[in-house]
Amino acid sequence: MDVLVERLVAGSTEGAVYALIALSLVVVFRGTGTINFAQGEMALFTTFVAWSVIARDLPVWVALLVATASGFVLGALVERFLVRPVRKRNDMAVLIVLLGLFTVFNSLDGLIWGGETKVLASLLPNGPDDYVALGPARIYGDTAAVWIGTVLVLIALTVLFRCTRTGLHMRAVANDGEAAALAGVRVGRVLSLSWGLAGAIGSAAGVLVTPLAPAQLSLLTMLAIFLSAAAAALLGGLDSLVGAVVAGLSIGVLEALVIGYVPGVGSNLSETTVLVIIVLVLLVRPQGLFGTKKLERV
Amino acid sequence: MSAGYGAADVVHRISLDVAEGEIAVVLGANGAGKTTTLRAISGVLARSGVVQFDGRPMPTRPEDTVRVGLSMVPQGRGTLTELTVLENLLVGAAVRPRHEADADVEKWCGFFPVLGERREQKAGSLSGGEQQMLAIARALMARPRLVLLDEPSLGLAPIVVQRVFAALADINATDGTSMLIVEQNADLALRLARSAHVLEAGRLVASGAAADFLDDDRVRSAYLGGR
Amino acid sequence: MTTTTTPPAPAVAGAPPRPSARRLRLVIGSTRHRLLVLGSWLVVALLVLAATGLEPYRLGQLSGAVVIATAIVGLNVVTGYTGLLSVGHSALLGVGAYTTGVLVVQLNLLPLITVPAAVLTGALVGAFVGLPSIRIRGLYLAMVTLALAVAFPEVLRALPEVTGGNSGLSIPLRFLAPPAWTGLTLADRPLWTFLLCLSALLVSMLLVWCVLRSRLGRDMRAVRDHEAAAESFGVHVARTKILAFTISGGITGLAGAMLAMYVGALSPAGSFTILKAIELLSGLVLGGVATQLGPLVGAAVVVYLPVLLADVVQGQGSGVLFGALLIVIVFVMPEGVVGRLNKLWRQRVDVVPRGMPAPVADPP
Numbered sequence: 001m002d003v004l005v006e007r008l009v010a011g012s013t014e015g016a017v018y019a020l021i022a023l024s025l026v027v028v029f030r031g032t033g034t035i036n037f038a039q040g041e042m043a044l045f046t047t048f049v050a051w052s053v054i055a056r057d058l059p060v061w062v063a064l065l066v067a068t069a070s071g072f073v074l075g076a077l078v079e080r081f082l083v084r085p086v087r088k089r090n091d092m093a094v095l096i097v098l099l100g101l102f103t104v105f106n107s108l109d110g111l112i113w114g115g116e117t118k119v120l121a122s123l124l125p126n127g128p129d130d131y132v133a134l135g136p137a138r139i140y141g142d143t144a145a146v147w148i149g150t151v152l153v154l155i156a157l158t159v160l161f162r163c164t165r166t167g168l169h170m171r172a173v174a175n176d177g178e179a180a181a182l183a184g185v186r187v188g189r190v191l192s193l194s195w196g197l198a199g200a201i202g203s204a205a206g207v208l209v210t211p212l213a214p215a216q217l218s219l220l221t222m223l224a225i226f227l228s229a230a231a232a233a234l235l236g237g238l239d240s241l242v243g244a245v246v247a248g249l250s251i252g253v254l255e256a257l258v259i260g261y262v263p264g265v266g267s268n269l270s271e272t273t274v275l276v277i278i279v280l281v282l283l284v285r286p287q288g289l290f291g292t293k294k295l296e297r298v
Numbered sequence: 299m300s301a302g303y304g305a306a307d308v309v310h311r312i313s314l315d316v317a318e319g320e321i322a323v324v325l326g327a328n329g330a331g332k333t334t335t336l337r338a339i340s341g342v343l344a345r346s347g348v349v350q351f352d353g354r355p356m357p358t359r360p361e362d363t364v365r366v367g368l369s370m371v372p373q374g375r376g377t378l379t380e381l382t383v384l385e386n387l388l389v390g391a392a393v394r395p396r397h398e399a400d401a402d403v404e405k406w407c408g409f410f411p412v413l414g415e416r417r418e419q420k421a422g423s424l425s426g427g428e429q430q431m432l433a434i435a436r437a438l439m440a441r442p443r444l445v446l447l448d449e450p451s452l453g454l455a456p457i458v459v460q461r462v463f464a465a466l467a468d469i470n471a472t473d474g475t476s477m478l479i480v481e482q483n484a485d486l487a488l489r490l491a492r493s494a495h496v497l498e499a500g501r502l503v504a505s506g507a508a509a510d511f512l513d514d515d516r517v518r519s520a521y522l523g524g525r
Numbered sequence: 526m527t528t529t530t531t532p533p534a535p536a537v538a539g540a541p542p543r544p545s546a547r548r549l550r551l552v553i554g555s556t557r558h559r560l561l562v563l564g565s566w567l568v569v570a571l572l573v574l575a576a577t578g579l580e581p582y583r584l585g586q587l588s589g590a591v592v593i594a595t596a597i598v599g600l601n602v603v604t605g606y607t608g609l610l611s612v613g614h615s616a617l618l619g620v621g622a623y624t625t626g627v628l629v630v631q632l633n634l635l636p637l638i639t640v641p642a643a644v645l646t647g648a649l650v651g652a653f654v655g656l657p658s659i660r661i662r663g664l665y666l667a668m669v670t671l672a673l674a675v676a677f678p679e680v681l682r683a684l685p686e687v688t689g690g691n692s693g694l695s696i697p698l699r700f701l702a703p704p705a706w707t708g709l710t711l712a713d714r715p716l717w718t719f720l721l722c723l724s725a726l727l728v729s730m731l732l733v734w735c736v737l738r739s740r741l742g743r744d745m746r747a748v749r750d751h752e753a754a755a756e757s758f759g760v761h762v763a764r765t766k767i768l769a770f771t772i773s774g775g776i777t778g779l780a781g782a783m784l785a786m787y788v789g790a791l792s793p794a795g796s797f798t799i800l801k802a803i804e805l806l807s808g809l810v811l812g813g814v815a816t817q818l819g820p821l822v823g824a825a826v827v828v829y830l831p832v833l834l835a836d837v838v839q840g841q842g843s844g845v846l847f848g849a850l851l852i853v854i855v856f857v858m859p860e861g862v863v864g865r866l867n868k869l870w871r872q873r874v875d876v877v878p879r880g881m882p883a884p885v886a887d888p889p
């Protein structure tokens with residue numbers, strides 16, 4: 001029983017992170033119909049930026065702010081100048097550009113900050129005594145930060161999409177770009193905004209999750225997280241925000257349970273498990289759990 | 299004006315004119331270039347030549363043509379199917395200040411009562427006729443001075459077509475909104491319009507008063523597949 | 526109030542033909558054509574001969590480039606000619622390499638004997654990877670293959686008894702020496718390895734050349750250019766895709782076996798991560814997608830550019846440069862180096878079969 005509660009807490013924390021990155025993938029997909037393969041590495045880059053800010057003795061929340069802002073700018077710039085010009089050409093061009101970005105950011109991190117693993121401070125107090133007991137499980141500051149962060153991002157996104165004009169325009173563009181343009185929505189601006197928003201969410205997720213990540217802050221931190229998040233986005237249905245959250249949490253909990261109860265497979269083959277999930281989703285239910293049927297994936 | 303897809307022009311050097319407050323209709327067979335003409339004017343398609351609006355050059359992107367006072371109702375409705383009726387109307391008011399938008403929503407929900415009743419319903423769940431009315435209302439939310447309509451009768455039952463055309467006539471009469479309508483349903487369109495143009499294989503082959511076309515059996519048999 | 530008018534008719538001339546227009550005519554089978562073909566092969570032979578005289582270190586480097594070229598030739602079959610995006614070829618390369626490595630280290634087989642096995646496992650795994658491509662396309666297939674690339678090293682680590690786990694395998698030097706019948710000594714190992722790798726490359730290119738001229742080659746390109754149309758013309762799309770992946774996997778597996786013999790040591794973190802998959806794709810795009818010589822140029826660039834730049838930028842710096850180069854090439858030369866050269870060649874030279882009438886001079 002204790003193991004179960006402990007695994008559930010760990011799994012949903014991990015899942016919350018997947019959900020955040022999956023949300024950023026969904027926001028991008030709804031706008032441009034593209035899977036941003038460089039999302040994880042862009043988030044890693046801004047997380048390193050956050051580390052630099054903290055290294056200058058500034059508080060963690062300032063670092064979070066800086067990382068989020070730079071993630072926004074980065075995302076918007078990438079959409080405007082790198083993705084938009086080639087998007088209409090073909091999938092291959094988009095893929096190559098994004099893989100180019102993947103390589104650039106990963107190598108840039110190594111070039112600027114070096115290959116050795118770094119420790120990123122947690123946003124909330126994270127000492128041995130800074131925990132809240134939840135039954136037998138203890139929720140430390142780093143875990144709480146991830147949970148609170150996810151909830152806040154979800155609320156912010158819901159408000160944006162449901163209650164603001166900009167959010168309405170984003171949904172209109174996601175639904176039908178040409179019809180939105182005919183109504184006067186500035187589609188280009190909306191797309192840059194979507195990528196910026198996704199970049200910001202990814203960056204925030206990076207800063208929140210790194211204190212918890214097994215690899216801490218290193219060049220490999222985001223690869224596994226991105227993969228699980230991509231699986232979550234696919235499972236949820238690439239155009240569904242709710243789906244991203246539900247699927248992210250499910251995959252996180254599933255992974256945690258497998259690690260806790262299936263010796264040998266769990267921690268050693270987590271990425272293989274994710275591969276299997278991705279293949280199964282795409283083969284069995286390509287529109288995901290909550291996606292719309294119109295997704296032409298097969 | 300010329301326009302087309304890729305290298306080949308679909309419409310060649312056509313020239314037509316819509317007077318303030320009038321309804322003009324463009325007739326022609328399938329593939330004559332009617333839709334291409336409208337899409338080029340509204341900026342969805344690239345074009346060459348001159349398109350003027352109020353003596354000024356017409357912008358070349360759809361989001362800008364809306365801002366100078368031109369709205370288009372594309373073929374196949376062009377409603378945002380995942381959004382509710384109310385949200386569709388609000389998107390239509392993207393170029394207007396907010397307080398106007400709320401007033402206009404009331405105005406058009408009053409004018410098309412079915413829309414008022416289905417405010418919170420997704421546009422995709424409406425019937426064809428209701429979607430067409432929503433598309434028209436959405437276009438009017440931008441308070442345009444000229445509306446381009448691409449085959450508003452397409453796929454609708456005759457009785458519904460009658461209703462849509464009556465609404466168009468009403469709007470034109472009360473608000474003075476000019477309209478350029480592309481139609482295959484020639485009879486009905488000619489009765490509604492004041493002037494008419496006929497496209498054949500991408501070229502403008504006849505222009506004149508709509509009434510003349512209705513009366514002229516020769517024109518009807520030549521261009522409209524007369525009966 | 527709206528006037529849509531025509532400008533006073535500007536004389537619209539169709540795009541005039543390029544004034545250069547002094548095109549060279551090359552008749553297939555003519556003496557000139559034969560001389561050209563013969564000359565090209567002579568240059569290739571001389572280059573190979575010159576290469577064998579390189580100092581061992583340089584020769585080893587060249588072998589590395591040849592191995593990468595072979596892998597890109599394999600990737601080209603699915604991604605270039607069949608239009609299926611794969612970010613997972615690092616795993617296929619790894620399958621081939623580990624087949625050779627495991628058979629040599631665990632069963633003490635001679636490396637040469639393991640080559641068919643590496644080709645076979647590569648082809649089998651390739652076919653298996655191809656299965657999802659029947660239903661999954663475009664960026665989604667890229668996602669699946671990317672997941673494969675990320676998961677592959679993990680699988681290697683999870684089977685330490687077979688693969689040596691994290692520390693990997695190292696093939697004892699005695700297995701890598703040239704066999705006695707060649708008359709070469711252990712000191713000639715770089716030369717032996719180079720000749721092996723070169724043969725593998727030539728065999729692969731020949732195979733692709735044949736495939737492209739076969740019905741399968743036509744089907745592959747039909748599937749790439751318009752899948753629905755291909756299907757309606759009777760192309761068996763699923764079979765074509767699987768076959769393309771099988772051939773691609775076999776060639777890439779062969780490249781893996783060569784890699785194992787050239788490097789002699791294998792580890793999960795070494796040559797089989799996602800970065801290797803990106804490197805292969807980069808080479809393909811740089812050299813020219815769906816061109817037969819593109820993989821050679823691409824491999825030369827991805828192997829030698831970091832070496833050439835080693836004085837300017839080190840380690841991670843070359844990664845930054847590579848990524849940037851990759852993006853730039855998509856914008857300025859999407860057809861790649863060889864694609865561009867082909868285009869220029871076609872603009873200047875007409876290659877026609879024998880018996881075609883000379884073109885009538887253009888009317889003034």
